[in-house]
Amino acid sequence: PDFDEQYHDSMTSDARKSYQGPFYDEDDWINEMYADIYSGKWNIRLGKQIVFWSEVEMVRTVDRINPLDLRYTTPGIDPWDEIKLGLWMMRGFYNSDLPGQLVFEWIWIPGDYEGVRTPREGSNWGGPPGPQGPKDLRPLPFGQQAAIDEQWRRSQPAFTLSNSQFAFRIRGNSEVALLGDYYLLDWTLSWFHGMNNTPVANRATLGEPGSRDPSTTNGYLNALALYRVNPDIFPNPGEVPRGLWEYKFFDVIGTSVQTYVPKIGSVVRGEVSYEIGLPENKADPEEDSPSFAKQITGTTERDVVNVGLTLDKPLKSNWLSQRWGASGVFDCTFGWFGQWRLGDVSRIRRTFAYQDKSQSNFTLTVRTRLQHNSIWPTVRFLYNTRNWGYGVFAVRYTPGKHMRYELGYLWFFAHDKYQFREAYAENKDTIYFRIGYEF
Helix, strand or coil, X not given: CCCCHHHHHCCCHHHHXXXXXXXXXXXXXXXXXXXXXXXXXXXXXXXXXXXXXXXXCCCCCCCCCCCEECCCCCCCCCCHHHCECCEEEEEEEEECCCCCCCEEEEEEECCCCCCCECCCCCCCCCCCCCCCCCHHHCCCCCCHHHHHHHHHHHCCCCCCHHHCEEEEEEEEEEEEEECCEEEEEEEEEEEEEEECCCCEECHHHXXXXXXXXXXXXXXXXXXXXXXXXXXXXXXXXXXXXXXXXXXXXXXXXXXXXXXXXHHHCEEEEEEEEEEEEEEEEEECCCCCCCHHHCCEEEEEEEEEEEEEEEEEEEXXXXXHHHHHCCCCEEEEEEEEEEEEECCCCCCECCCCCXXXXXXXXXXXXXXXXXXXXXXXXXXXXXXXXXXXXXXXXXEEECCCCCEXXXXXXXXXXXXXXXXXXXXXXXXXXXXXXXXXXXX
16 A cells, blocks of 8 residues: 555545554464473364365365464465465374374364455455545545444454363374275364354344445445445445444354375275254345345354365476486376365355355366475466466576575366455456575
8 A cells, every 4th residue: 555546545544554564453463372281192282273184175165273374475376375364273193002003182272263355355366445535535444345344343253261262173193995905094073163254134123124324234244345336325334333243153063084095096085074053144036236234134054064185196207307307206286176065055145156055176287396395396287176276487596595485376267256255356467586594
């Protein structure tokens, strides 16, 4: 906002401050800081932590504990553990002598909550900036996206023990015989009880469909939509009462397994999660409006099944090794991810591929190393079967022990950008350059 006039003028002065500095937890001075305590077979970890439970990449299945910060990067550029937000928690491990070398892990998050952080309105990754007006009236109130983001932030749960979140996991190894071969399986079973990263409407303040009263949820959304056309009808969003939205708990039961398969020379990884009681907004399917714009008629819950399967296989190229001083190995990862929403979805206000019950994604990642491991090219693709997705082409240069440089191009495509939230980035192709110092 210091350099982009349109971006600057679409925000209030308070919004600019919250973007420019670590206010409202927009940027954290410390994302991870903890102390480990060891005693025999016990390990207790106290502090702000990031939990990484997933065995697969680019699409999350089992791994739901830490929220994401999507303002500066995407899963196509960085791995999950580098875009997560740390949470204050107590985490314990018990390394048992039971068969399978079982490790028991438990997590207690005593009321610390962070919602998913999305790009600011007017930024490249965010929605368009708010409507403009005469210079003597600037700064104008928020635009539609920023106003909703502000309301969600004002409705976030308090840091209290009653909002505690819990997780438990068992990890072990088992040898199994299959078709004459023996496989060593690294497996996990997990459970997570926590709050969803995005809220649903507060039924007590829902209001009548068609209302323009900004003190109710429906009236607030209607006023925001009309504000795009006539800013005079809507007051500053900062004056709207709190509590129009609420964050609700849900549960996730998950399992994962990985093993090396000698016949295909690959590591196979799989995950399955079952989300119980995921909070949803309801709408009237007969209303003549797009699904994402329908009036909210109430809230409900739906169970969701997520499945992820990846195959890691190295491919050898002698020519590359001889000509470019490379390792000659392409590390390739192929993935498939499916998601199914159970029950009736006709009255769900916003689903993936609106009012559909399932979706599938295919992923591909290829990495190699050149010039004696100083140059690291990487290509990633994600393709959704509804014909949207993205690709990342990146080159990382590591000339020595400390300096790190990366140049990349992020390409989006979508047949219909309203099919899914990620598909809305259809016209946001980006070139990025990163500089890092490692010590």
